[in-house]
Amino acid sequence: MPDLDENGCTTINGFNVCEDDFDASPIEGISPFCRRVDADFDCAFNEGEICTTNMDGEETCFQNETIDTNTCEALEQSETCSYVGTECVEGAMSDAGTCYVQTDTYDCGYDATSGTESVQEVLICDGEIQCVGESCYSPQRDEPNSSFAEANAYLQILQYAQNDFTCENIPEESYSEENTPDRYYPTVTCPTGFDYNSASNTCLQQVGECSFDQDNYYAVSSRSGAQIVSEGSTIFENSAITYCTPIDIGGYTYTCGETLQKVANDEFSEICKNTSATAIASSCVTDTHLLKDGICEVPPTSLCPSGYVLTEGDDPWSTDDDICS
Known part of the structure; x- marks a missing residue:
């Protein structure tokens, strides 16, 4: 995940x-910039405090201390x-099967002595709930309720829903001159220098050295905004700008250099003078790559x-029209 500034912003491919x-991020608390999340899951979701709400809207909570994770053991033995x-x-089958x-x-x-054959169904859950509030289930007295299994299915599906979403067609790396990836986003380029x-x-393109003294500085403050002073004269002032940003004045672009002094909420940085040129539109900077989608x-x-000898066809993304002769 890239480093973000105080405004939650970063620079990606220019x-x-x-x-x-x-x-909004599909996972609460995780930045949308995050490309990968490693998580340790504790699937004992039926342990600890469990709360239910009855038809009157009254909530009842209890601590489930169950450690038996196999309710079929007695039948197996x-x-x-x-x-x-x-x-x-x-409803309990995921898209992945x-x-x-x-x-x-x-x-x-x-x-029973009546000779009627019986079949007992047991729901496998990670825990064993016998009573919820004042309502208890008696296998000897109560008839099976299929809605109980369905409700538990949806509760457990929610625990695993986040495992089923994936991101597709996203390059894993950004362009780098040192290590060009097979797939990358188009990159903005500039003239030489x-x-x-x-x-x-x-x-x-910076003109000369950045300067900083009582007559030359770039100041920003959350209270009073931005101020640029050059050769003892205030050449720019705007109370609505509370962070360093390039400012065009008289054919030059002024930017912040290194922050060298802080006074209360005010930050004083070097003032840097630059000439500017139009950025070249985003494109593939390597000859081996072409833009697709x-x-x-x-x-x-x-x-x-x-x-x-290979003679390539008109469609660079298909080999069907290539000819070897």
Whole structure:
């Protein structure tokens, strides 16, 4: 993740981009600039404090100290019960094909002298809830309620929903002269001797050395705004500008150098004088890359047998019209 300034902004490929330019992050508390999140999951979500709200709007909470994570163990060990099958609870299957809540069915033979065969269904959860507030479930008295399984399915699906979203068609690296990636965003370039300034979206070339003394400085303050003093004269003043930014005055662009003094809320920096030039539009700066869908990529290349010459077709992104002759 790039370093952000106090306004939550950074420069990416020559453009000033802020967190407010994006939609809200899908993960609360994570900056939209973040490209990768590593998380350690504790899937024992059915432990600790559990709260429910009844039909009257009254909330009841209790501490679930359950450590038994397999409620089917008694049926698995019973000599009178045999495994019948497993079904994924409706709504508990992820897009990736993972079932987060399943119901196992066991045949425990006859539970009464009437001779009627019974099948007992057990919901596998990470914990065992017998009572919620004053309402308790009695396997011997209460009929099975399929909505309980469905409710638990949705609760558990919420725990894993964040695992199912991915980002596609995003270059993993920015352009670098030292290490050109296979895919990168187009880069703004400048004439020789100029450096791109994202704040002004222009190319700047410094004139002489930056200066700082009582007659030459660039001051900014959250209280009184920006002030530029050159050779003892105030050449710019604006109370609405509270941070260093390039200012065009008399055919030159003035910028902040190193901040050398702080007094209360005021910061005093070197004043730097620059000439400016128009930035060259974003493009692929390497000859091996071409622009495709807003991203610089290396087109596919056909290989010809030894002794044949490759003649590339009109479509650089297809090898179907390439000819080896």
